[in-house]
Amino acid sequence: MTVVQGVRKRYSRTGPWVLDGVDLTVDPGVVTVIVAGNGIGKSTLLRLVAGASVPTGGRITGRPDTVGYVPERAPAAIRMTARQYLGHIGRMRGLPPGQTQARVDELAERLSLVPGPDVPIASLSKGNGQKVAVMQAFLKPPELLVVDEPATGLDAPARAELAAMMSEAEQDGARILLSAHESAVPNGKLYRLLNGKLVPEALRGMRIALRPTRPGLSSAGLAAEILLEEPGRVVVRTDDADTLLLKALADGWSLIEAVS
Numbered sequence: 477m478t479v480v481q482g483v484r485k486r487y488s489r490t491g492p493w494v495l496d497g498v499d500l501t502v503d504p505g506v507v508t509v510i511v512a513g514n515g516i517g518k519s520t521l522l523r524l525v526a527g528a529s530v531p532t533g534g535r536i537t538g539r540p541d542t543v544g545y546v547p548e549r550a551p552a553a554i555r556m557t558a559r560q561y562l563g564h565i566g567r568m569r570g571l572p573p574g575q576t577q578a579r580v581d582e583l584a585e586r587l588s589l590v591p592g593p594d595v596p597i598a599s600l601s602k603g604n605g606q607k608v609a610v611m612q613a614f615l616k617p618p619e620l621l622v623v624d625e626p627a628t629g630l631d632a633p634a635r636a637e638l639a640a641m642m643s644e645a646e647q648d649g650a651r652i653l654l655s656a657h658e659s660a661v662p663n664g665k666l667y668r669l670l671n672g673k674l675v676p677e678a679l680r681g682m683r684i685a686l687r688p689t690r691p692g693l694s695s696a697g698l699a700a701e702i703l704l705e706e707p708g709r710v711v712v713r714t715d716d717a718d719t720l721l722l723k724a725l726a727d728g729w730s731l732i733e734a735v736s
């Protein structure tokens with residue numbers, strides 16, 4: 477398994493913390509899905525897990541040798557053809573050239589890459605460029621697959637093919653981490669990214685126990701039904717756990733647990 481422990485990330489020394497203590501385990505056998513709106517930090521977290529950027533704090537352990545990473549935006553300004561580009565990627569991953577080229581043809585056909593792998597990537601449409609990004613992630617069977625918003629940019633047949641490829645990888649034992657917007661949430665173990673932290677989606681609609689992280693915090697500010705209040709612990713019930721958690725975390729509460 478790949479384990480994220482207390483990971484923090486900001487993009488400049490004085491900038492805001494985009495991730496502020498993220499804990500996550502990406503296990504085989506279940507697809508892990510990070511859900512959030514625009515600009516909350518999904519891509520930031522996925523890049524870190526994939527090893528494409530480094531955390532400012534905390535650590536990520538158990539990343540396997542073969543990581544397939546599909547970024548949200550494929551690099552467009554590449555003059556090489558898809559076949560040349562994927563040939564380089566194959567060499568970097570230790571694949572024999574013949575095997576790489578056979579795989580390029582197979583993936584180009586599965587994803588309906590138009591007009592094909594032998595034109596410059598820069599000349600491809602956005603969606604077809606995204607297919608090349610998918611192809612590089614699947615060139616060698618990934619042990620960890622990280623896909624940033626799989627629905628973005630691809631047409632319906634390509635999305636269905638990508639879903640099939642992901643489920644084949646899952647059956648082969650890959651660990652899978654996806655990000656998604658609320659409008660296109662895939663099946664899996666869902667986590668919501670709120671104020672730089674991950675909250676398991678199973679907490680929605682449940683009773684929630686919170687701990688104040690600074691003195692003087694009043695439970696009145698939680699704007700929810702207070703079920704129990706004791707020193708260091710408040711249990712609330714709400715129909716809108718997202719909004720409650722968003723405000724509570726911002727105000728200085730920390731999540732203890734969901735109380736069934």
Ligand SMILES: Nc1ncnc2c1ncn2[C@@H]1O[C@H](COP(=O)(O)OP(=O)(O)OP(=O)(O)O)[C@@H](O)[C@H]1O
Binds near residue numbers: 494
């Ligand atoms: N390379 C970067 N340099 C500076 N700030 C960045 C960089 N990448 C992301 N950010 C900032 O980090 C925050 C989170 O961005 P991120 O792309 O991770 O969000 P996201 O949840 O994936 O958004 P979207 O749904 O729009 O793709 C944003 O405020 C963004 O401006």
